[in-house]
Amino acid sequence: MKLIILDRDGVINHDSPDFIKSPAEWIPVPGSLEAIARLNQAGYKVVVASNQSGIARELFDMATLNAIHQKLHNLAQQVGASIDAIFFCPHAGADNCDCRKPKPGMFTEISQRYKISLKGVPTVGDSLRDLQAGFVSGCIPYLVLTGKGEKTQATGGLPPGTMVFPDLAAMVNHLLKSNAAAASSSAS
Numbered sequence: 001m002k003l004i005i006l007d008r009d010g011v012i013n014h015d016s017p018d019f020i021k022s023p024a025e026w027i028p029v030p031g032s033l034e035a036i037a038r039l040n041q042a043g044y045k046v047v048v049a050s051n052q053s054g055i056a057r058e059l060f061d062m063a064t065l066n067a068i069h070q071k072l073h074n075l076a077q078q079v080g081a082s083i084d085a086i087f088f089c090p091h092a093g094a095d096n097c098d099c100r101k102p103k104p105g106m107f108t109e110i111s112q113r114y115k116i117s118l119k120g121v122p123t124v125g126d127s128l129r130d131l132q133a134g135f136v137s138g139c140i141p142y143l144v145l146t147g148k149g150e151k152t153q154a155t156g157g158l159p160p161g162t163m164v165f166p167d168l169a170a171m172v173n174h175l176l177k178s179n180a181a182a183a184s185s186s187a188s
């Protein structure tokens with residue numbers, strides 16, 4: 001089984017310093033949903049792991065988060081993309097939970113849910129904590145420069161082996177191209 005783990009805000013949709021608090025504020029990054037469709041066509045299950053401390057901060061409630069994710073699923077479906085599951089951490093930093101990235105709790109949960117090791121599984125984020133949570137879980141970290149990505153790249157300290165792409169569409173193009181190259185070299 002092929003799996004890929006994506007951050008949500010700043011990767012699939014435009015981020016906002018004021019949080020994404022309503023379906024109206026959830027706007028996809030151009031090309032991101034189409035990129036997810038290409039992943040699906042290549043046999044990837046696409047899973048989201050997202051910090052949503054806006055819940056703990058009472059900026060929005062669970063019903064609103066569900067409505068936001070319904071919009072995500074609806075827009076994805078319109079371009080033939082499917083997101084298999086959305087894992088989120090509703091806590092704030094002070095809650096000291098195990099799931100808020102950079103802690104790896106959501107990645108552990110994903111590994112258990114799909115009964116696979118995350119070793120070598122690609123993970124895509126725009127913040128250092130996304131990449132850190134993935135890296136300690138065995139994932140290959142990819143930074144995209146949408147959302148907070150440019151700031152993250154400028155700050156540095158990325159996990160070893162992090163690859164950087166302008167956006168999710170470019171990352172997916174690279175991933176699928178390198179998979180195809182690996183397949184043709186092993187076939188020859």
Ligand SMILES: [Mg+2]
Pocket residue numbers: 007008009010011015125126127147
């Ligand atoms: Mg993000």
Ligand SMILES: [Zn+2]
Pocket residue numbers: 089090091097098099100
């Ligand atoms: Zn949490």
